[in-house]
Amino acid sequence: MPRPRALDHVILILGCVVMLGPPALLLVNGFSLAALSTLAQPTTPRPDLWQMLATSLIIAAGVAVLKTATSLLAAFALVFFRVPGAGVIFPLLILPLFLPIESRIMPTILVTDALGLLNTYTGLILPVVATGLGTLILRQQLKQLPPEVIEAARLDGAGPWRVFIDIIIPLSIPILAALLAFFFVLGWNQYLWPLVATPSAPERATVVSGISLLRIGSPASLTLAMVAMVPPLVVFAIAQRWIAKGLAPIRA
Numbered sequence: 001m002p003r004p005r006a007l008d009h010v011i012l013i014l015g016c017v018v019m020l021g022p023p024a025l026l027l028v029n030g031f032s033l034a035a036l037s038t039l040a041q042p043t044t045p046r047p048d049l050w051q052m053l054a055t056s057l058i059i060a061a062g063v064a065v066l067k068t069a070t071s072l073l074a075a076f077a078l079v080f081f082r083v084p085g086a087g088v089i090f091p092l093l094i095l096p097l098f099l100p101i102e103s104r105i106m107p108t109i110l111v112t113d114a115l116g117l118l119n120t121y122t123g124l125i126l127p128v129v130a131t132g133l134g135t136l137i138l139r140q141q142l143k144q145l146p147p148e149v150i151e152a153a154r155l156d157g158a159g160p161w162r163v164f165i166d167i168i169i170p171l172s173i174p175i176l177a178a179l180l181a182f183f184f185v186l187g188w189n190q191y192l193w194p195l196v197a198t199p200s201a202p203e204r205a206t207v208v209s210g211i212s213l214l215r216i217g218s219p220a221s222l223t224l225a226m227v228a229m230v231p232p233l234v235v236f237a238i239a240q241r242w243i244a245k246g247l248a249p250i251r252a
Contacts, residue, residue, distance in 0.1 A: 023229060030222025038220055039227075045202035046213040049227070055121075056188055056206040056231070062125040063187030064180045071134025072176065076168055078135070079142040080150065080160070090139070093132035101127055101193055109196055119201035124194055128187055134179050141175050142168065177242030185232040 042048040074093060078086055101108060108127050117123030153163050191208045198204040205213060207228045214221040
């Protein structure tokens, strides 16, 4: 027997309250224009708000672009080439999914230090890029592509690079846009890694990690937390159409 329409609406409303309640309370009780103007002025050891926003945007954009690009290339190679040892390579690629950066913080910081990447944007971005989530998703998407399309391109004399540029990328735009949005938010929300990867460069603080430089519960910390939530919301609002398309199978 179908549920009453009223019950469906009640469930949706409760879900909205649970998800939007904390940000709404933060906006009402925590956001302060006076605190925002205070954050715009740098102090020791905190940079100003604009520098934190710039650092966060660089990290988020770098993680999104590099993670999506490497994932697409890896998925393309695994699906359309006879890669020796592919059965071993793919599990190794997705292994970091079970080992988030917080659980491998010590070896990661040691390797980053040995490469001379501490206190740099490169050191803030590359360790976050090293997961196989994008490869896992794109591999499944590309496997749904009809093999006749690739075979027809090869009969026309198209090489692997032309197939990649002219066929794979155009057909993958929705899922690529969805991954870019997801990985942007992943890079933006990094908290622990920016703290430990910039031991002598406080000017590299992000909006999220900068909250730790303020007194917890102060108007400035609550205002900064509110500011930190805005870019991910904007990105998902812009990319929601692509995200919905990215969930659908690839169609040639």
